[in-house]
Amino acid sequence: MKGVIIEKNGGPEVLQYKTDVPVPEVKQNHILVKNDYIGINFIDTYFRSGLYPVPHWPYTLGREAAGTVVASGGGETHGMKEGDRVLWMAEAAYAEYTAVPAAKAVKLPADLSEKIGAAALLQGLTALTLIRESHRVNKGDWVLVHAAAGGVGLWLCQLLKAVGANTIGTASTQEKIDLATKYGATHMINYSKEDVKTKVMELTGDKGVAVVYDGVGKDTFDLSLECVARLGSMISFGNASGAPAPVTLARLSPKNVRLMRPTLFNYLVTREEFEHWSNELLDVMVKHKIDVRIHEVYPLSDIKRAHEDLQGRKSTGKLVLDPTK
Missing domain, CATH: 3.90.180.10 (Medium-chain alcohol dehydrogenases, catalytic domain)
Structure with missing residues (x-):
């Protein structure tokens, strides 16, 4: 074969x-x-x-x-x-x-x-378990999705719209921004031209987001932690740019942030x-x-x-x- x-x-x-x-x-x-x-x-x-x-x-x-x-x-x-x-x-x-x-x-x-x-x-189940199990998203929650025009990103945009969340997506080109918006993102940030953290804080009244879904990994990990609200969740589910560096647990203390690295297959044992x-x-x-x-x-x-x-x-x-x- x-x-x-x-x-x-x-x-x-x-x-x-x-x-x-x-x-x-x-x-x-x-x-x-x-x-x-x-x-x-x-x-x-x-x-x-x-x-x-x-x-x-x-x-x-x-x-x-x-x-x-x-x-x-x-x-x-x-x-x-x-x-x-x-x-x-x-x-x-x-x-x-x-x-x-x-x-x-x-x-x-x-x-x-x-x-x-x-x-x-695989991508659909990833997105579904992310918003139901890794961090259950509720109507009105502010959510940050990196690479919103990617495979899992477009699934997240659609599922989060169905929930009624406020989805902030990131992308690098106008074409990708338009696509993620079409698929349900409430706000989009062009990270090649705009400062993501500044824009997130502006949209959320300086509170940050209830959850970040980060499938990018090394390049966005620190930024994601900075964008999470007090008592929020940082869900690192992928390593598209490489694996993040080891994390000192004390970094989670200032905002009582939850950090999780789920893998889909452990929800499907x-x-x-x-x-x-x-x-x-x-x-x-x-x-x-x-x-x-x-x-x-x-x-x-x-x-x-x-x-x-x-x-x-x-x-x-x-x-x-x-x-x-």
Whole structure:
């Protein structure tokens, strides 16, 4: 089958597109899925670069896809059988076929395409759990979202609008500012021209925001802490610019700030959790008419360019792979 492997850590140059990768064997409690579309996420670059350790070499990146079940390994498959269209979130997505733990897959609703499903699951669940679990946002809260025109950022803008929050987003270009505004941001700050902290304090009457959602990491971490209100939360959920430096706990004392570094997968450990949040996301998408913006569908063979675009801040919305090309 076609697939992408890495045999060492590094930049996009370590991504190897191959056409002779063995189709994986499907074990008990697993299903074999023929992937139609594959989602690309920043976590993929963390494993590629070595920020997160890979469990073995060679390694296939990718954490989500949508496709069709073509075989079952028996055991507990949670009602999924050959021919079912499914969404899944596990490992080894950069390939035509993936052997997926059945506990980490759900059936794709009839009115949802594989392309939208693959673009929605990981980033949508990230945004949903951020505003429901990491820090529960209430109507009227002031919220700061960095990289508001990115994949998770656009999800946050839409979900926070549905809650009734006052969302302040940051972006670097007018095009991205316009896009995040269209998707629900109440106020936008062009960080290439404006001082973010000054603008945040101006908008919030010098109080700061109830919560910052920071997926950028090193470049924005200190700024985020400065923008949090007394008794507020700093939620650091990503490292797009690199991992933040270690934090001295005493830095949180002046405003009694809560600091959290959540990871989506720890909200989805059990089958019940995965099923609950996946179904909740699918319901929210219908109820609030969520627009899942796809930046571009890349051929699997063009994986290096896709990673370069993602890390080069050239994209708005979701990057998706077509494993047939």
